[in-house]
Structure formats: C-alpha cells, structure tokens
Amino acid sequence: MSPDDKRTMGLRERKKAKTMAAIQMHALRLFRELGYNATTVEQIAEAAEISPSTFFRYFPTKEDVLLRDNYDPVLVDAFEAQPSNLSPLQAVRQAMVSAIADMSADELTTMRERNQLIMTVPELRAAALNNLTQTMQLIAELVAKRTGREPDDAAVRTFAGAIIGVNISVMLYYAEHPDADFAGLLDEALSKLEAGLPL
C-alpha cells in the first residue's frame, strides 16, 4: 500500500502519485456530492487543478477513476498462502475472507462506498462486471495450477464461473444492505456453494 519508499522515487514519480491521488479523491467527492453522471471530467480536472487532457492521461475513462483497484494481486497472494489440504473451494473461500479481514477500517469504508456507487450506477456496474471476467480467468488459472489441470478445462472454468457469480450476487446484495458484513455475506454464500447449493 505504501507508495514505495519515498527515497527511491524521483520528484517526477512522487508528483505523479500525488496527482493521481488528488484526481481520485476529488472525483470520489464530486461523485458523492453531485452523482456520477452529473459530474463532468472537466469539473474533476478543475478540482484537482489539472487540465482535462491530463485527467485522461491518468485514467483512460471516467469510469476508471472509480474502478481501478488492486484486489487481484491480493487475492493471488491470499490464495497461494492457503494450506494445500484445503479443497480448491475452501481455499478460495478462505483467501477471499482473509483478504477482506486484512483490510483496515478505512479501506472497508471506502470499499463499501465504492461498491454502493458502482452497483447503483448502471454504467459503472457494467464496467465492474466486465472487470470481474478477468478475475474469473485469474481464479481459473490459480485453481488450474493448484489442481494440475488446464485453465480451460471445463471443470475449472465452471468452478471459476460459479465463484464469480456468487461474488456478483453478494456485491449486489451488499449494495442494498450496506450495514451487513461483507466478509460474512461472502463467507456464507461460498459455504452454500461448498455444500452443493442446498435449497
């Protein structure tokens, strides 16, 4: 999380990190205050004291300012840290839950707000779901490696699909019930998947 060591970065890179953070911060604030669609890139640029051109150099799209995250590497680490006696499903479940458990209170708050905004605004939701297909592919690769199969093996793909689908359903529910415990919801949902989707 710490933006590398400050000594190892030149002034240029430090400034870049600062600019990026400023853009994200003002964008988030404006989105909250005015709504996502009502906020223009020009307004964000003005608030962050940069030109609109510069905004698009940092974030290829307006959506990106909200959607860019680094959960995938966190998930990878958490997954690979799981003991090998766990089944793939148990490992994914543990990895996801512990990745959330490792987050600070601030990070959790940010995540909740972000999720709420993303799942509420159709454009953002669409883009976020699209991103999840990458995570799905990632899970397929992780599980393939762990089980000695190919990532495009039918069982592996189906497994990854089910995991992502469950995540989507939890994210949607969580957006409408922000007071719930996200990790708890996810854990419960994945446990049901583990139990063979009892009904």
Next chain:
Amino acid sequence: MSPDDKRTMGLRERKKAKTMAAIQMHALRLFRELGYNATTVEQIAEAAEISPSTFFRYFPTKEDVLLRDNYDPVLVDAFEAQPSNLSPLQAVRQAMVSAIADMSADELTTMRERNQLIMTVPELRAAALNNLTQTMQLIAELVAKRTGREPDDAAVRTFAGAIIGVNISVMLYYAEHPDADFAGLLDEALSKLEAGLPL
C-alpha cells in the same frame, strides 16, 4: 415470433416493426463488415433510411441494437414447464437446455454470431453482463416461488448467482470456440454444478 396478427395492427405499427427490423439488420451487417466501434449510428441510420434521431427513438443506445432480446420470457416459460419432481438446479438446467433446443437453426446461428460479437467487444460485453444481473434476479424469483422461499433469501440469491456465473463462463468459452455446441457446453457446466463442482 410472428409480430402479432397483421390484421390486428394498423399501418402505423406495421411500419414501426419494419423500421426496427431494418435498423437491426443493417446494424448487424455493418458491425460485421466494419466492426462495432468503427460503425457509427449515422451510418446505420443512413443504411436503414432513417434519421439519427429516429435511431435513438427505437434504441436508446447503440449497444441496444445488439443486446435487446427476449430470452427471459422464454426462460420463464421453460422453467415453469419443468416437472416438480426435479430439483431447482435440475429444473434450471433442463429449462435452459430445452429453450436452446427449441430454437431454429437460423436462431442458433444468429445467437452464435451475436455472442461472438458481444463477448469480443468490451463495451458490449460489459452491457451484456449488466443485463445478466436482471436474469439473475429473475432466476431468484422463479426459484423462490418454486421452493416457497423469499427471493432475497441467502440460499436463493447464491443459487442464482452461481447459475449466472456458470452461464458467463460458458458464454466466454463459446465465443472463443464457436464450433462447440452451446447447449452441450451449458448442460455439461450445469451438471458439474449439480455434482458439487468436482475438481
């Protein structure tokens, strides 16, 4: 499929249906020939001999011309036609497979091309996935009704999520392997879900 009885529709409605069909047909052709992003709404409008304004009256977005479909009602009918001795998962599986089996060869071809285009173009894929959340909600409602639970019951939501996730993974795979049998892929994937995601 037949656009109601021709006698019951006035000239106005007949013309509207014709216009809509013309837009979709020319749009699809242009998308194939030039690519989705390289095709402008203006070009589609010109080909369909309407004004751009009119295009947006028929389809709120350029994406919509490709994404609008009526599979949900078909799925509802197929699901509710399943015998009550089937488990919810078996019923969904049967419903989906038989809904595809009921399609004509032409419909299947269209579906394959559409799926390929949609899953290949990021914008379209995002919008399509977003639409799937509606289908997810629909499945939750159907299953809730069938099992006497609430649609926002955790087990029901998780169930619907898993189904949709599996669908996504199949659609992605099918886009890259157009010669595969879609119904077969879906059937196999859902059978694995039924078997508890064996790995």
Next chain:
DNA sequence: ATTTCTTTTGATAGTTACTGTCAAATTTTA
C-alpha cells in the same frame, strides 16, 4: 372525402466523453 386529432419523424443545436497533435514547461541526466 375532408377535417381534426394524434403519433411519428427529421432537422437543428447542444453537451460530454474521449482522441490526436504539438509546443511549452518541468524534471532528469550529463
């Protein structure tokens, strides 16, 4: 058949996300 009412259409003008280009400003390196 002609008039009246309603719906559909096209033209126009505007907004906004995004792209490409280039010269000026800034930082790094020599």
Next chain:
DNA sequence: TAAAATTTGACAGTAACTATCAAAAGAAAT
C-alpha cells in the same frame, strides 16, 4: 549549466447521446 527525456496544457476534432419543435403521416370523426 546544457541537453535530453518526460509531462503537461491548449487546441481541434469525433461520435454518442439529449432536448426541442415544426412538419409529415396515419387514425378517427363528421
């Protein structure tokens, strides 16, 4: 301090949409 590389802002343009309004076309009524 000079030269090289990078970052930035200004400018011009494209294309998806939105809103508005008058004209055209179809439906209904007389």
